[in-house]
Amino acid sequence: MTTSIPEIILNDGNKIPAVGFGTYKLKGNEGTAAIESAINHGYRLLDSAYNYENEGTVGAAIRRTSVPREELIITSKLPGRYHSYQDAVVTIQESLYRANLDYYDIYLIHWPNPNRDLYVEAWQALIDAKKWGLIRSIGVCNFLPEHLKRLQDETGVLPAINQIELHPFFNQEEQRKWHEEHGVVTESWSPLARANDVFQNKVLQEIATKYNKTVSQIILRWHYQLGAIAIPKSATSNRQLENISIFDFSLDDHAMQTIAELTLPDGRMKGQNPAVYEEF
Template identity: 45%
Template sequence: MDALAPVPLNDGHTLPALGFGTWRVSGEDAAEQVRSALGAGYRLIDTAASYGNEAEVGRAVATSGVPREEVLVTSKLRGADQGYDAALRGFERSLGALGLDRLDLYLIHWPLPARDLYVDSWRALVRLREEGVVRSVGVSNFTAAHLDRLVAETGVTPAVNQIELHPGFVQEEMRAANAARGVVTQSWGPLGRGKGLLETAEVRAVAAAHGVSPARAVLRWHHQLGVVPLPKSADPRRRRENLDIGGFVLTGEEMAVLGTLPQRRLGGDPDTHEE
């Protein structure tokens, strides 16, 4: 397995080039999957308050046998905890549930523009970073306009913007917007959330050309775009395979083919999503 270089952030820190997602995984399944992922070599674990599995993720990190300093744990502020004081309280609940003394990356999960609290929430995250209880701070599902408002009103640019991104929803404009602002793009749902992406003829052909699984081909596509994907899998073998994307390179033509599949959003629209 060829090691992938870490991805530099605008705050001087780095992220692993690929992480493990825990959306819609709960209870002991979440703990087992995270322990297994860490054993396979993942060092970036992504959770959120709204996933309801922070306690299990934290327990898995603590019992994995992997030194805490080698693991980067991400969580996200839920909508009910938006606002300055509420965000500080929400963070404390997440940290307590995880059983950690600090978070490596903390994100605002959705902008929820109708509430108009994301700037106040961002000020709270910046304070947490300044206090040293969070290493890096960022956002999730933010548009370019949302990012620009944060910077204009606080002077602080997010390190990360985690967005829905896969060959079925390439987000070219948003990737460019993040890059122009020095923000690293993370990808949630990188394998298309089981909606048939990995079964398409184009993905299968690219994978076959390199003797890899369709998932590995798609994750390599993300990597070559400079995106940090966060795949999830309940299968231990696939978890190991998904991490191994360093031994082959997609051609420019293959990248183009995967980037021109029919496009559709599978999740919420950041301009209208509320919770």
Template identity: 50%
Template sequence: MSLNELYELNDGHQLPKIGLGTFQIRGYQGVDQILTAIQNGYRLLDTSTNYDSEGAVGEAIRRSGIPRSQFYVTTKLPGKYHHFDDALKIIEESLLRLGLDYLDLYLIHWPLPKRDNYVEAWQALIEAQRRGLVRSIGVSNFEKEHLDKIISATGITPAVNQNEIHPYWPQESLVATNQEYGIVTEAWSPLGRGSSELTEPLIVKLAEKYDKNAGQIILRWHIQRGILPVAKATTPQHQRRNLDIFDFTLTETEVSQISDLERKDGRVDDQDPKEYEEFV
């Protein structure tokens, strides 16, 4: 991956155009897998307090021998810590677990609108940024109504909104909203997490056309939509293939055709941000 392949954030910072997801990558094995990814070229490492992988991420960074300044580390706020003081303390706790002095990006993991504390949580992230604990702040799984509420309450627009996006759930309206607001869209489960998207005839046909695999076609679809995919990959081969997506370009028609694979029940776990209660 070219080091020039970066997205510009609305706060002046940058992020690589693809990241490594660390959901279910834990412990000493997780350290080895993340370290391998670093050696293969990953610099954006996405974790969460709820993933229990913050320690592994921090240890892999230390073992890599690569300066901290070259990494972009993201972690996320659990729902049970949406109150202001709790949020600030868990951000500090995440830094302690990671063994880092600052985070490059910190996200509210889910809005939890039934509890309706996400504005308070956003105010805490703004304060954490002011204190230098975090460089960029953003959200995850926020719909337009949630974005509008925090922006209206604080005047501060998130730098990033990380959402479930893959061919069965392309989220065209939400992606357009993020772009309108100057928010970079990240995609979690960008390959559909075990769904049949990787065997869709259209995807397979395009893979043959471009001499790529199905996952690379889908990741390229994200990139051409201006989306930053955060993809889990544990083997060296998988990690390298996921990065090898910058030497070809899908046509506009092909991008649209992939988006047309949308399904009404396309979510991988039926997690509706307006209803989902996260791990609380």
């Protein structure tokens, strides 16, 4: 069984699915099998990163599946220790070698690392790599509006995507509003927050009961109606299908608002504030 997923148009004209598949911690044969299962269930957007150390696993899953490469949207990310221009160029090439791919559909800067202040240099490397045909679309993760504005001011190119921490306990309303006003697509990492916490939440359980859906389906539908691309991860076939089966219902305004009200002043799960956090 496969599920068809709606598409979203990026500011560069490329299209990507409205829900993707996270691959964090999926490695080796088990990880390859889980990713192959997700592809076979209908996922076409796969999210990886250099620092996940599983680009090779993603590449192996791509080779195992019968789905043509051109139908898949593969993402990876540049780590903070390689933000200098030349390091970034080499790392992008190394990412491709690891996955045995000719190009990435999406490549992102993983964190801005503002104290090092090299993210504009890294961004220029992504711009050039796109010109060389190594990347189809370029974007960032965890960039605040001030970082995004600087990229545009200094290079003339605004990211197509900003992947940020986004879940019911941290709904990023102001950040999402900035993205919408400037044509940047929001992508949600950890869309289900800490699964055990969120699945036991009484408010979400009540909404799930009302719609005869699971809590995860309610949350992922919430992301979709916000216009955010969620990238849930699961190694379990049934859960993979569950997470992608969210297009046969809609949440009403009251449900959307109720979920929005679960947000906390700083609901970041690990306190990773992009204004100061350094990732290497």
